[in-house]
Amino acid sequence: MTSIIKSDIFRIKKGSAVRNVFLAGMVIIIITGINMFNSRSGFGGVGVQSSASAARSLPANGAQFVQQMRDDGLFPFFILAFAVAVLGADYSAGTIRNSLSYFVDRKKVYFAKCITGFLCCLIYTLVCLIVSCIAGVILFGFGGFSLTMISRILTQLILSIPLYIGMIAIGNGLLVFTKKTSITIASYLIGLIIFPSVTYQIYQLFPNAEWLKLCDPLSAFSLLSRFWEFPLMYVGMVLLFWIILDAILLFLGMRVYSEADVI
């Protein structure tokens, strides 16, 4: 399994798709930071700032900026790019035949692809964290960095793991079902829009379970980026929801991947 992950990392390094997503993430952070900085001095901001960060309060210091950047509403969309780059490329290039005629244990291959996608998410998070730290310090100063803040970010990172796995599993699952990158992208985007409506409808059935409204990917990412502001039960239930969803999605994806004919 390690060799499959290593080879995919080799390929990702050679390609530009994942690198572009990383660059996009970094650029968004830098532009948002600059726009926030300009807004503070009365110049106002345009572009990314207007949509992504206008609603945010202006950071008082570097640490607050880092914290605000953790609430990255675009990340769920970016995760699909990782799934597509790792597993989707195999389908679109037809190289799946080369891999599966050699590695007959398809469960291993599928898990390896999911792990590679997950690693991309982690690296993306770390890269964005480093960039937001540097940008935050340059633009808003050293203030606010404390042990509590660092431990919160680390906890948040760990808590986000089920979400990363889940989103990769959704992307890979869609690829395995459709075998087409274009259909996968369309379904994924539609899914991201529909998901909150579905969880809201379920919430209507169980009005006491308010946490249900936070289970969709965008809300869940937002919740986890500020987990300490929510009741512990909400955080726990959202995580449980995603852990169960991960298990179901991974099982289904793996099953279809293992049993499908590669034509």
Add this chain to the structure above:
Amino acid sequence: MQETILKTNDLTKKYSGGAGIRTINMALRKGDIYGFIGQNGAGKTTLLRIITSLIHPTSGNLELFESSEERELILARKRIGAMIETPAFFPKMTARENLEYYHIQREIADTNEIERVLKLVNLDNTGSKRFNQFSLGMKQRLGLALAIMGDPELLILDEPINGLDPSGMIEFREIISKLNQEKQITILISSHILSELAQVATRYGIIHQGKLIKEFTKEELEKNTQGYITMKVSSAVKAGEILSSAMNPERFEVHSTEEIRLFDCHKDSSKVIERLSSNGIKIYGSNEVKINLEDYFIHVIDEIA
């Protein structure tokens, strides 16, 4: 007795569309170059896909390197190198990078392996040219390079000659023969270009409408395709009577009232002519008719039809 590398037992694959394969029983012995012949849609690729586990059979099973249990088959399949249909690689990567990907993936220890296979298929000078800039022939060569990377014991090649130019075909034939003779690699190869197949294969299997209808060796093929001499004579019936007293009746055939066919008489045809002439049979002309693998294939298919 030669070791059996591959054995299929009543292998069947049904598709919703109807085609597929039906109860295929075939065996591949170590050192064979098995030529797999069939029309489009006959089921060749389906069988090759099942052997390489790309698709699952509806029923039946196969033994690879004497392993039939699922866990053992997983290991056994790692001893196969395969190229199924048009070679697929990452389009924006070079030949070397593409092979490097599989070199890492398959944990091949030999660091010179990529250079070795690229040299073998004559792609060692492609430099920074990306796969999507390759010609069809180059793509085929790269597919072959991947298939032989890591020294497989069984090589499965589906239509590997497609797109190769004449010199490419000759090179390909040489590579196949070299791998078979020097490394004792068993090769299962399907191709539409039967004239090429006839030059490398040692055993053949004809698949028609999903069924393996005939298997034969190179020697049997030679025997069945040695051709005949056709003679236009004044009376074929009378000529037949004359010849039956002098030779085995299996060696000639009265084809029509004026045509007689002589089999296995290439060396002593002058004696036949002499005998017929001395018995008053006029010979208007004679021709040597050659049969190749294509003719034989069509003949076998026609027999079934």
